[in-house]
Amino acid sequence: GPKVLQIPSHQIIDMGQMVTLNCDPVSNHLYFYWYKQILGQQMEFLVNFYNGKVMEKSKLFKDQFSVERPDGSYFTLKIQPTALEDSAVYFCASRGTITEVFFGKGTRLTVV
């Protein structure tokens, strides 16, 4: 079935440094999302992106966060600078029109 690929699967980074999480969404999908999941807890919506723009972001989407998808390539989530509380698994998702949302396997980010 359709797959959303996330690169890397794990990332360890020093607090204060910048990190970019990459997502290759399902081909021809139009809507892209990032969700954050702290270990053992629920998935929480961060942001969605359509037609080159952020459509909606949650209060978890801090000023240090940004997203983009330059020229139809990876859909990225950048955190600059990182903080300890950013440690979590970040899931990318994409969808077409009225279809289910497909999730990637996540990137486990550890800020030390």
Place this chain on the structure above:
Amino acid sequence: AQSVDQPDAHVTLSEGASLELRCSYSYSAAPYLFWYVQYPGQSLQFLLKYITGDTVVKGTKGFEAEFRKSNSSFNLKKSPAHWSDSAKYFCALEGGGSNAKLTFGKGTKLSVKS
């Protein structure tokens, strides 16, 4: 505002029993409702969805769910349960509109003992 409540953090049952995982929602209009399953270390896998029409929807892996508008519930069911059903299950709501974000419940960890 939209919210999803999964009141049971853990459910444990024996293989062969019937399972029912509870989910209730709060939303002012007609919701789209979903169930996802997450195995350890994996991403969410889609099980089923309710958009409109028949209130009992069937999904993958032998699961089904019933939408009940009267009490704003969308419980997940399967009979009989199998040990391989052990995982964490998330109920989610999509409030419509072009943004189409999913709001998740906190999840129910299901343990099926063989």
